[in-house]
Amino acid sequence: SAVISQKPSRDICQRGTSLTIQCQVDSQVTMMFWYRQQPGQSLTLIATANQGSEATYESGFVIDKFPISRPNLTFSTLTVSNMSPEDSSIYLCSGEGQGGTEAFFGQGTRLTVV
Amino acid sequence: KNEVEQSPQNLTAQEGEFITINCSYSVGISALHWLQQHPGGGIVSLFMLSSGKKKHGRLIATINIQEKHSSLHITASHPRDSAVYICAVLANGQNFVFGPGTRLSVLP
Numbered sequence: 648s649a650v651i652s653q654k655p656s657r658d659i660c661q662r663g664t665s666l667t668i669q670c671q672v673d674s675q676v677t678m679m680f681w682y683r684q685q686p687g688q689s690l691t692l693i694a695t696a697n698q699g700s701e702a703t704y705e706s707g708f709v710i711d712k713f714p715i716s717r718p719n720l721t722f723s724t725l726t727v728s729n730m731s732p733e734d735s736s737i738y739l740c741s742g743e744g745q746g747g748t749e750a751f752f753g754q755g756t757r758l759t760v761v
Numbered sequence: 762k763n764e765v766e767q768s769p770q771n772l773t774a775q776e777g778e779f780i781t782i783n784c785s786y787s788v789g790i791s792a793l794h795w796l797q798q799h800p801g802g803g804i805v806s807l808f809m810l811s812s813g814k815k816k817h818g819r820l821i822a823t824i825n826i827q828e829k830h831s832s833l834h835i836t837a838s839h840p841r842d843s844a845v846y847i848c849a850v851l852a853n854g855q856n857f858v859f860g861p862g863t864r865l866s867v868l869p
Contacts, residue, residue: 656803657801678856680856680857682857682859689847689859689860689861689862690847690849690857690859691859692856692857695856737804739804741857743851749792749809750792750794750806750809750851750857751806752794752796752804752805752806753804754803754804754805755798755803755804757801
């Protein structure tokens with residue numbers, strides 16, 4: 648099975664700044680996804696990161712706030728832009744292998760905006 | 762009604778007890794994962810199931826596709842098992858849908 652390295656594991660950021668979270672997979676995965684878990688809530692899908700094209704965002708999430716890159720089949724980044732305290736959450740990436748039944752998770756990034 | 766439900770929401774056990782966490786879902790799935798979220802927020806994938814049963818150490822996970830139900834069992838529980846356990850279903854090749862999580866506290 649694949650291993651996803653997600654960085655940073657945690658960060659404390661000033662409001663108005665941006666943070667880029669990286670996920671590196673040790674093998675090629677067809678699909679990658681980004682999720683958010685607000686305090687006390689379930690994990691919620693932000694977007695699907697498509698290789699070579701623009702990400703597909705879920706309702707309530709926009710590209711200007713959460714730009715995503717997927718330059719190849721092993722790497723993706725999520726940027727949280729112009730942060731406010733409401734963005735304080737855990738952000739998680741996952742990758743889906745061939746056939747759509749295998750999935751792998753990063754370790755999560757705990758973001759605190761002050 | 763949420764697509765993925767878990768019970769119980771919170772669970773406190775004494776060290777050594779046998780623990781069961783349940784997950785039920787309402788959508789067609791191609792796979793189900795059990796995740797463990799540590800108090801610091803880090804997430805670990807424990808199991809991926811598409812049928813039957815898997816065992817890893819003191820952890821056992823089962824799934825019944827017909828009944829759309831999965832269980833996670835912990836035998837001889839230990840305080841280091843204290844975490845939030847999350848059921849995540851992969852809805853027929855789409856993205857994951859996550860359950861609300863079960864917060865487990867194992868007391869020494």
